[in-house]
Amino acid sequence: MKFIDLQKQYQVMKTEIDQAILGVLDTSNYILGEPVTELEKKLADFLNIKHCISCANGTDALLLPLIAKGIGEGDAVFVPNFTFFATAEVVSLRGATPIFVDVDENTFNINTQKLENTIKEVLTECKLNPAAVIPVDLFGLPAAHREISNIAHKYGLIVIEDGAQGFGGMINRKKACSFGDVATTSFFPSKPLGCYGDGGAMFTDDDSLADELRSLRKHGECNGHRYNHKRVGINSRLDSLQAAVLLVKLGAFQRYELDRRNELATLYTQKLADAVKTPIVPENYFSSWAQYTIKLKNREQRDYIKTELQERGIPTRVYYEKPLNRQEVYKGKLQFDKTFETTEKLCSQVLSLPMHPYLTNDEVDSICELIKSFV
C-alpha cells in the first residue's frame, strides 16, 4: 500500500495525460505557454477569484507576495508554529522576523485568540512592525479566515493564505485559496492537486498586486516589455508540461477526486471514532483532506502504532515531528522565548494515515481494524 498512490492515479488518467504531454512537445513552447494561460484561467474560475498567477512552486508563491509588499527587515510576520517549514522560511529569507503562534487543538490551524494576543505583545514589547499574517490551511482544512482577516485588518496587517495543502477546501462554499489579500497554493506531486514536478500559484482580486506578481515572477520585467526591468524579481515560472498535466488532473479533481477524498475521510471517521481522536471539521467547513490525521494518547502509543502498521505494509507519516520554534535554524534567534503547549502536544500525538482518491473502502477497513486492535 502507498501513502499517496500517484502511480495508480496515473494509470487511471494515462491516455489523457500522455496526450497532454505530447501536445506540449509538439508546440515546443515550454515556459508559460498556452496550457499555462488556460490553467490560470480555469483555476481562477474554479476559485471564483479575479487573478491566478502561476509560479515555480508553493514556496515562491509565498515569497513573491512578501517581495511585492516590501516586507523585510524590521517587519514581524505571524505564522502558525505547526506547519511545514516553508511558511516561516520565506519570512526569514526576506530578512523579516517570523513570530510563531500556537494552533488550535481541534483544527490544527492558527489559534485566533493567541494570534491577537501575540500581535499585541509585539506592539508593546519590541520594535518590530507587525506587517502580515500567513495562516495555513493545514491538512486540507481552511483556517478561520474570517476571524483572522478581522484581526489582521484591525492592526493593519495583510493576510497571505498559505493554501499549499488547502486547494479544494471551503468555508460556507467560499473556496480555500481565495481568502486573504492574496492566497497561494502548491502543485508539489503529493498535494491535493499535484503536478509531475514543482509548481505553484498565487490568487488575488487585487489588479495592481496581480500585475506586480506577474512581473516579479519574471525578473521584474515590465509586463509586455521584454528585457525592460523596473524592479528586482526572481525566476519563478510554471512550465507548460506541468500545466498540461494539471489541466487533466484538475478535471478529475472536480469530477470525482475531491468527493472521493471526503467519502474516504467519512469512512475512516466512522470506523475509528470510538478508538482514537479523529479529525474535526467545524460546521460549514469543508476539507480537501490533504492528510487524514488522527491523534493518539501520547508519543509511546503513536510510535507503537506507526511501527506496527509499517510492519504490516501500511505506511503512515508524522506531520510534524518538531514545532518550528524549536528548529535549529531559529535557536537563540527568536523574539519571544515561549513554549507552545498545543503544538508540542500535537507533535507527539499526530499520525497521518494513507489518503488519496484511489484508496479502496476495503483498504480503509483493514487499516482501521488494525489500528483498533493496537489501541
Ligand SMILES: *Cc1c(COP(=O)(O)O)cnc(C)c1O
Ligand atoms: C508544501 C508546502 C509548502 C511549499 O510548497 P512547495 O511547492 O513544496 O514549495 C508551503 N506551505 C505548506 C503548508 C506546505 O505544505
